Amino acid sequence: MNRTLMQMKTKTAAFWNNRSKTQKILMVSGLAAFIILLIVVIIFTSSEKMVPLYKDLSAEEAGKIKEELDTKKVSSELADGGTVIKVPESQVDSLKVQLAAEGLPKTGSIDYSFFGQNAGFGLTDNEFDVLKVEATQTELSNLINEMDGIKSSKVMINMPKEAVFVGEDQPAASASIVLQMKPGYSLDQNQINGLYHLVSKSVPNLKEDNIVIMDQNSTYYDKSDSGAGSVSDSYASQQGIKSQVEKDIQKHVQSLLGTMMGQDKVVVSVTADVDFTKEKRTEDTVEPVDKDNMEGIAVSAEKVAETYKGDGAANGGTAGTGSNDTANYAETNGGSNSGDYEKSSNKINYEVNRIHKEIAESPYKVRDLGIQVMVEPPNPKNAASLSAQRQADIQKILGTVVRTSLDKNETQNQNLTDNDINNKIVVSVQPFDGKTSLNTDSAQSSGLPIWVYITGGVLLAAIILLIILLIRKKRSQEDEYEEYEYETPPEPVRLPDINEEKIETEETVRRKQLEKMAKEKPEDFAKLLRSWLDED
Numbered sequence: 001m002n003r004t005l006m007q008m009k010t011k012t013a014a015f016w017n018n019r020s021k022t023q024k025i026l027m028v029s030g031l032a033a034f035i036i037l038l039i040v041v042i043i044f045t046s047s048e049k050m051v052p053l054y055k056d057l058s059a060e061e062a063g064k065i066k067e068e069l070d071t072k073k074v075s076s077e078l079a080d081g082g083t084v085i086k087v088p089e090s091q092v093d094s095l096k097v098q099l100a101a102e103g104l105p106k107t108g109s110i111d112y113s114f115f116g117q118n119a120g121f122g123l124t125d126n127e128f129d130v131l132k133v134e135a136t137q138t139e140l141s142n143l144i145n146e147m148d149g150i151k152s153s154k155v156m157i158n159m160p161k162e163a164v165f166v167g168e169d170q171p172a173a174s175a176s177i178v179l180q181m182k183p184g185y186s187l188d189q190n191q192i193n194g195l196y197h198l199v200s201k202s203v204p205n206l207k208e209d210n211i212v213i214m215d216q217n218s219t220y221y222d223k224s225d226s227g228a229g230s231v232s233d234s235y236a237s238q239q240g241i242k243s244q245v246e247k248d249i250q251k252h253v254q255s256l257l258g259t260m261m262g263q264d265k266v267v268v269s270v271t272a273d274v275d276f277t278k279e280k281r282t283e284d285t286v287e288p289v290d291k292d293n294m295e296g297i298a299v300s301a302e303k304v305a306e307t308y309k310g311d312g313a314a315n316g317g318t319a320g321t322g323s324n325d326t327a328n329y330a331e332t333n334g335g336s337n338s339g340d341y342e343k344s345s346n347k348i349n350y351e352v353n354r355i356h357k358e359i360a361e362s363p364y365k366v367r368d369l370g371i372q373v374m375v376e377p378p379n380p381k382n383a384a385s386l387s388a389q390r391q392a393d394i395q396k397i398l399g400t401v402v403r404t405s406l407d408k409n410e411t412q413n414q415n416l417t418d419n420d421i422n423n424k425i426v427v428s429v430q431p432f433d434g435k436t437s438l439n440t441d442s443a444q445s446s447g448l449p450i451w452v453y454i455t456g457g458v459l460l461a462a463i464i465l466l467i468i469l470l471i472r473k474k475r476s477q478e479d480e481y482e483e484y485e486y487e488t489p490p491e492p493v494r495l496p497d498i499n500e501e502k503i504e505t506e507e508t509v510r511r512k513q514l515e516k517m518a519k520e521k522p523e524d525f526a527k528l529l530r531s532w533l534d535e536d
Contacts, residue, residue, distance in 0.1 A: 014523060015474075030466050033459040041456075048088040050077055053095060054105060055084050056152070061105040068104060069095070133159055140202050144177070144195065149185030154178045157203055173203055174210040181215050189224050189237055196223045238276050241364060246270045249405060253371060256397065265376045267432070273368035275407070283357040296350035308341035365407040371398050372426045380431035391427060398425045 019027070053076075054065060062082050069076045069087065074095065077086040087095055099105070137155045144153040160171035177199065181187075187195070192213070200208045213221045250270040257266040289296045375394065379385035399421045403411070414420070518525040 010523075026462075026466055030459070030463045034463055037456045037459055048075075048090065050086040051089045051092055052079075053085045053087045053092055055080075057083050057085065057105060065099065065104055068099065068102070072098075129159075133157055136203065140199065143198060143202070144179070147191065147195070149182055149187060149191075150179055151182045152180040155199075157206075159203070170205060172210055173206040175199055175203060175206060175212070177211070177213045179213065179215045179221075181217075186236070186240075187221060188240055192221045193223055195221070238274070241276075242272060242274045245274060245364075245366065246272050249369070249371070249401065253373070253398065253401060257373065257375070257394065260394075261375060264432075265378075267374040269372040271370045271372075272366055272405075275365040275367045276363040277365075278363045279359075279361040281359050283355070283359065285355045285357070287353040287355060289351075289353060296352040298348050299351045300349040302345075302347040304343070304345040306341070306343035365410070366405055367407060367410050368424070369402050369405050370424050370426075371402060372428075373398065374428045374430065374432070376432045377429055383429055383431075386429050391429065394427055395422065395425060398427070 016024070057065070059082060062078065062085060065085055066076060066078070069085070074087060074091060078084070079086055137157050140157075141153050141155045144150060144155070154177070156176045158174045160173065162170065195213060196208045196211055199211050200206050208223055215221070249272070250268050253270070254266060254268045257268065288294045373394065375386065377383050377386035399418065402421050402424050403416070406416075514525070517528070
């Protein structure tokens with residue numbers, strides 16, 4: 001065993017001594033870098049991931065929870081200015097249950113459960129009234145927080161004392177509400193009216209006129225008294241509908257062009273002009289059944305034809321002024337009268353289409369539409385890499401979207417041509433300098449910085465390369481030894497016994513040195529012999 005260890009030690013020392021200074025530096029630095037990388041990886045993999053336990057905490061709540069976690073010897077971190085407490089991911093669920101059982105976090109507010117848990121005879125009337133108002137505010141705030149888009153709310157209720165005498169006017173209550181809206185959310189008029197109604201019915205003797213609602217940006221929300229029919233006419237509702245129309249068209253165009261060019265190669269912006277006019281009219285029109293001949297349906301016909309031909313009779317009677325005479329009657333002169341008579345009439349009664357229309361046109365008509373598209377060419381540094389045919393295809397696709405999205409009446413009235421449609425479209429081809437790298441985001445989300453992976457990869461490649469070079473060199477040396485072993489051994493050099501010589505000459509000293517070298521450094525002795533043999 002000791003002999004084997006000595007041989008390994010000797011080989012290792014010889015291997016190290018045979019290396020150049022540059023090789024030694026590379027080996028030591030590579031080994032040190034590998035050890036450092038291994039330590040860094042072990043530290044990062046062994047450390048637990050910290051996730052939020054509670055968010056949006058006040059300083060008092062955060063202090064109490066931090067103190068309780070320190071008592072339980074749980075590692076924790078504060079973030080976002082002390083409003084967020086982070087704990088190891090594996091302990092989140094158990095800590096939430098334990099802290100909830102201990103009544104943490106305590107919000108400092110009182111709800112209606114306080115009266116059931118602390119019922120007693122020690123409360124005065126004034127104390128009871130104060131606690132009742134506080135509990136009402138808390139319960140009302142919890143109801144408001146359930147609405148979509150509201151992050152939190154604070155309610156202040158002023159409830160005056162009731163009138164003592166019957167004839168006195170009952171004082172009215174008032175309420176002030178501050179809403180903390182979530183980012184990107186806004187209340188429409190329906191939600192605002194519902195919020196006023198909810199608060200009014202939750203507090204006795206509270207009129208909606210005595211309620212004030214505002215958000216964290218000091219934006220007031222007023223109630224609309226014109227009824228549900230005016231909701232669509234309000235500015236907030238109109239802007240919401242307009243934004244929704246623009247988002248729908250933008251999403252459709254983004255999906256269409258993103259499939260063709262790549263989602264990160266296209267940016268779409270849409271602007272729309274929506275008509276919110278609501279019209280109701282009645283139309284009474286008459287149309288012929290046969291529009292080609294402008295005739296109706298014949299329901300009845302009457303055709304009359306009269307003809308007469310003959311001699312006329314002589315005038316009769318005696319002219320005069322007697323009782324049997326006819327005044328102003330022409331006296332016969334003995335002649336005769338003749339004549340022809342013809343009469344024809346054709347009457348046809350036609351029935352036509354009588355149309356009665358009661359038209360109620362709904363609002364939300366897209367009167368005008370504009371689409372702006374930015375496209376990054378396949379080669380961002382060469383704008384000509386996006387062919388003119390591809391640009392023409394994009395223009396044609398967007399023209400179809402604009403034509404089908406506009407109201408048909410507006411299109412017919414304006415007589416929009418293809419040139420007019422193209423004027424509503426802008427296609428810009430240019431590189432996206434502000435585009436974020438997806439690889440950076442994924443590397444940051446994994447927990448380890450990207451430079452760790454890059455450094456580790458470089459060091460690993462250097463170590464592998466060094467090992468390969470060392471193995472090749474060792475194999476070349478072994479091949480040299482094998483070639484030497486297969487050569488015909490030379491005749492042994494006969495040296496006289498040292499003990500026989502009494503006088504130490506120069507040859508005797510050389511022999512002793514060779515013998516000592518053969519015992520202590522057999523490899524150097526073998527090299528020396530090989531060099532002598534080569535000279536011979």
